[in-house]
Structures are given as C-alpha cells and as structure tokens.
Amino acid sequence: MREPSRPTTDPATETFLAHRNLLFTVAYELLGSAADAEDVLQETWLRWADVDLATVRERRAYLVRITTRQALSRLRTLRRRRESYVGPWLPEPLLTAPDVADDVELAESVSMAMLLVMETLAPTERAVFVLREVFDLAYDEIAAAVGKRPDAVRQIAHRARAHVSARRPRGAVSPGETHGVLAAFRRAVETGDVSGLLGVLAPDVVLLTDGGGVVRAATAPVAGAGTVAAVLGRIPAAAELRPVRVNGFPALVVLLDGTIDTVLAVRIDDGLVTGLYAVRNPDKLSRLERETAVSRGFPLPPRAQ
Numbered sequence: 135m136r137e138p139s140r141p142t143t144d145p146a147t148e149t150f151l152a153h154r155n156l157l158f159t160v161a162y163e164l165l166g167s168a169a170d171a172e173d174v175l176q177e178t179w180l181r182w183a184d185v186d187l188a189t190v191r192e193r194r195a196y197l198v199r200i201t202t203r204q205a206l207s208r209l210r211t212l213r214r215r216r217e218s219y220v221g222p223w224l225p226e227p228l229l230t231a232p233d234v235a236d237d238v239e240l241a242e243s244v245s246m247a248m249l250l251v252m253e254t255l256a257p258t259e260r261a262v263f264v265l266r267e268v269f270d271l272a273y274d275e276i277a278a279a280v281g282k283r284p285d286a287v288r289q290i291a292h293r294a295r296a297h298v299s300a301r302r303p304r305g306a307v308s309p310g311e312t313h314g315v316l317a318a319f320r321r322a323v324e325t326g327d328v329s330g331l332l333g334v335l336a337p338d339v340v341l342l343t344d345g346g347g348v349v350r351a352a353t354a355p356v357a358g359a360g361t362v363a364a365v366l367g368r369i370p371a372a373a374e375l376r377p378v379r380v381n382g383f384p385a386l387v388v389l390l391d392g393t394i395d396t397v398l399a400v401r402i403d404d405g406l407v408t409g410l411y412a413v414r415n416p417d418k419l420s421r422l423e424r425e426t427a428v429s430r431g432f433p434l435p436p437r438a439q
Contacts, residue, residue, distance in 0.1 A: 156429050164257075168421050174208060181200050182196075195275050206258070206261055224250070224411050225381075229426060235382055240428065247401040252298070262294055265280075312400065315334055326371075341357075342356075343356070346415030372391075376388075380422075399413075
C-alpha cells in the first residue's frame with residue numbers, strides 16, 4: 135500500500151499510522167487476502183483524510199468502522215469471484231513474527247484453519263464475529279460498523295459464535311505442540327519415511343491445494359492418510375523444506391532451486407495433522423519474503439457480558 139503523503143505531524147496521518155497494523159488485521163481477517171486488505175486500507179485512508187477530526191469522539195473506533203465497511207463491501211464482491219475459482223480457495227499466507235504466538239487469541243484468529251472456518255460465515259456474521267471475539271469491540275461500536283442495531287448484533291454474534299465453535303479445532307494447540315508435530319512431519323517427508331508420515335497424519339486428514347488455475351494442483355480435496363501420504367511423496371527430493379511461522383503458527387515453505395514453490399500450513403487436533411493447506415498460487419506467495427505485522431491494537435478495558 136502507498137503510505138499517506140502528508141507530513142507525519144498531521145494529526146490525521148499520525149492517527150492512521152498509529153492504528154495501521156490493527157486496521158490491516160481487521161481487513162485481513164475479514165477477507166483472507168493481504169492484497170485486498172491493503173486496498174481496503176488505501177480506501178480507508180482516502181475517506182479518513184476527508185474527515186473533520188473535531189467531529190470524531192473516538193478516532194480508533196471510527197477508523198475500525200470505516201475499514202469494516204470497506205472490507206464488507208469488498209468481501210461480498212470476492213465471494214462472487216471465489217465461486218468460479220479453480221480448485222480449493224485458501225487464504226493468502228502471511229509470514230509473521232514469533233511474538234504473534236504470545237497473543238493466543240490473535241494467533242488462532244489469523245491461523246489458516248480459523249480463516250477457513252470463518253469463510254463459512256455470511257459476510258455480516260464474519261464481521262461481527264471478528265470485531266467481537268477477536269478485537270473485543272462493544273456491541274454498539276460493532277452495530278455502527280455493520281449498520282445493524284445493537285440487539286441484532288448480539289443475536290448475530292451468538293449465532294456466529296456457535297457456528298465457529300462447532301467447526302474450530304477441537305482443542306487449543308500451542309505453537310510449541312504444532313512445532314513438534316510439524317518437525318516429525320518434515321522429517322518423514324524429507325526422508326521418504328511413509329510409516330513416519332502415517333504416524334503423524336490423522337486417518338481422516340484432508341489436504342487442500344490452492345493453485346488458482348495458475349500452477350498444477352489438485353482441484354478437489356484429497357482425503358485419507360494413505361492418499362495424502364502418496365501425494366506428499368511426489369514432493370521432489372531436491373526440494374528444501376524450510377520451517378517458518380505463517381499466520382501465527384509454525385509451517386513449512388517448500389523451495390525449489392531457491393524459489394518458493396509452496397507454503398504448507400497445518401491443522402492439528404489431538405496431536406495429529408487433520409488438515410494440510412498447500413498454497414501454490416504464485417499470486418499468493420509474495421508475503422513470504424518479509425514479515426507482516428498483525429495486531430489487535432491497544433489494550434481495551436474488560437467488556438461487559
């Protein structure tokens with residue numbers, strides 16, 4: 135995104151930059167696309183630059199409101215485009231700093247597994263869930279952002295929470311546990327140890343491969359430990375599997391001749407890999423060259439139940 139060109143002494147610019155990481159995270163969690171989140175931030179800035187700051191009581195909330203509205207509008211358009219996407223659609227992976235894992239709720243919310251769960255929500259439900267459960271906003275603030283009454287937002291939040299709870303990973307998995315399982319997975323793939331691979335894959339594991347119609351990839355989910363292991367066995371022996379942190383959790387980058395070919399993220403339940411997310415679409419791999427800052431913003435006071 136092109137940064138605002140105003141001097142940093144300008145109050146509007148200073149406020150926007152102070153909350154930029156928060157606003158990016160809101161947009162990314164709603165869209166699952168860093169490129170589209172950056173576009174939303176550009177649109178947010180253009181609208182924010184025209185606001186009379188003297189009329190704004192709470193600048194952070196106002197910026198979140200603008201960002202949410204722009205992201206919701208874009209999400210509805212993206213939903214229609216994704217209906218014609220070639221093969222499984224996966225979120226754009228982000229290379230994140232290790233300290234993201236320190237905020238457990240943030241790390242879970244940007245994980246590939248959770249972003250895919252949130253894809254099953256309607257746009258307004260997704261916005262309400264993200265703003266309430268991840269960013270702890272009050273119902274009246276969310277209502278202003280999504281154009282609903284606070285009582286309606288409460289009902290949407292309850293419905294969305296139940297929907298996500300039924301589909302999220304069965305137990306909280308620490309990045310440390312993920313790292314251990316992923317290390318065993320990596321060794322098995324690198325050494326061609328089929329038995330070791332089957333030892334870390336759940337019997338009903340599902341592999342989703344996103345090539346976007348640009349590169350070779352399975353156009354349907356691959357299910358079952360034996361079938362998934364066979365697909366993974368096709369990774370060239372010359373490939374380098376490099377450990378990284380993607381979307382808050384340990385993951386692997388597959389490099390061929392020093393070039394990023396695939397990002398492999400995992401979902402773990404009860405100590406076994408139940409989901410593998412292989413992003414191969416080159417248009418989604420640009421964020422793997424540098425860390426992307428994600429944040430829930432400044433601490434908020436405890437919310438009322």
